[in-house]
Amino acid sequence: MTEKESKRPISRRKFLKTSTLVVTGTVIAYGAVSVPLLKRNRLLLRPPGALDEDTFLASCIKCGQCLQVCPPQVIKLAGISQGFGIGTPYIIPREGGCILCSGLPCVLACPTGSLAHDLSLGKDAEMGLAVITNPDTCLSVLGVNDLVYRLENLEKRKTSSSDQTALKEILTSLIKRLTEDEIKVWQRKFSLPEISDKTLLKIQKQLENSDLKWIINFVGSFSQAQKTCQVCLEECPLKDEKPIVFVKRTNPGTGQKYVWPSVRKTCVGCGVCEEKCPTPVTSIKIIPRLKWSEKQAGNQTRKNNQT
């Protein structure tokens, strides 16, 4: 094999022909694949500290070390369907938002500084901005309590295996909001000395054995049932900075009063609100890399060519 090849060295002409073919072929093939994808111009939500999109794409080495150290494991690597930037990290907020964990391990792990190392606090990240994209479904605007809403939905669907995790989630947030009197009612109902996360499984089992009617009836009389949904704020990792405030507004046409979740400047676009939003289609959405000033100017979307 080797001998044969060395006996018959490739002629200059053949070499020129093949090498030009290979090089041009690669370039053309690459161009053909990447250009239509490039034109999509859709921005992905990058991990905290990401440089501006062009610099980020230039410097990211696609090693995935940010993904490895991510405690909630929400960072994913882009495939060919995400367009330009195969192998670069991104976050799908609906599947799991960045919790801005202390120390920002993803930033520390980045070997190239694509996730800028000068970022040390989650509240200084500039990932994007949350925008209320579906006010029609937003429970705050509709004046609906999220637990009531979720329980009703659960009943409509009837129990299945996936609903048990949904029930568990509902119970976890319900227990946190119980008043002392209500805890006493629960203790009597489930004959448990304590109502907390520890006894959650027992409560859930009892509820599964009967039906969900009791708890739905309970929520009807629940002290917080009139309180409208504030999940996006409650789950926000920067809760103390109050990135979302609920403003009372009046519909100028009908004179109807409603609550509007207003996103403030302190929002960094981590995406937890989008993840936790209880409506089937998220009512709040992260627009990657959208800046507060741009939003004030009326922009609700952002494309790569805007810098």
Place this chain on the structure above:
Amino acid sequence: MKNTPDKKDKKQEKVKTFKGPGLRSQNSPQPGHAKHKWRNIRWAVLLFFNLLFFASFFFDIQILEGTLSGSRLLGFHMIDPLAAFQVILASKVIMVNLVIGVVTIFLIYLMFGGRSFCSWICPYHWLAELGEKIHQILKKKKIIKNHAFDPKIRYYFYGFFLLLALITGYTVFETVNPVAIISRFIVYGPSLMLIWVMALLIFEILYSRRAWCRYFCPVGVSYQLIGLMSPLRIKWDKESCSNCKRCQSVCLAPLVLTDCVNKGKSEYVNSSLCTRCGLCVDICDDKALSYGVKYLDKII
């Protein structure tokens, strides 16, 4: 490349068994008894490190984090030199971690022989080796023909992709780099880019024997440069060589043994293309080939 007999060299040879430079062995390579010591060690090392990449993430043991483009071994940055150069050219900034990563890689492979990355670590190389076996079977049955390219294409690729990174401001090669794609596949699971790797493997099996590694891969070029300086080389013992040329028939990098076995000019395989795979060491029945350390051997 050319093998014209050189009479002067021939006269200098005193050992009878050595048939002289430029002479092809009269006996065609005999099928040697299967001895796969170094190949087995090499494959074990290759699988071990790639599994370590996998396990570091999957079981969270955090020993070797990252992929072959960039990783941390117990906290030490290691970055593939070509990827690092691309990033520097694309972003026009020299980052400290990149420099540290490249220097670490340089030092490690300086010890272990430069292009040994290809045959001892690179997961694509392993697949290509398996593909080569299929290729050889098909070729024996005369179903396919092998097509050779110029091995220099890799250097043009190296320059071309670095230039492309500079012009486009994007690490273009890293999106099509089969080494990185497979490494990401091992650690993070499959992606659609595997189709491109499969296509490449099929091309190698059906059209050109191990074409990517032999002619095109620019990743290996950085390691080749390190290999030029690395003292760990294949040592050739002129005295015991019976010049059967079986080593050349198994060699992963065509022609690297020429200077020794054909021309008798050098005691070590000095070509930067040598991957230190040890296949020639395995096949040699005369014990003429072994691993050696170029400068240290003489001192000892």
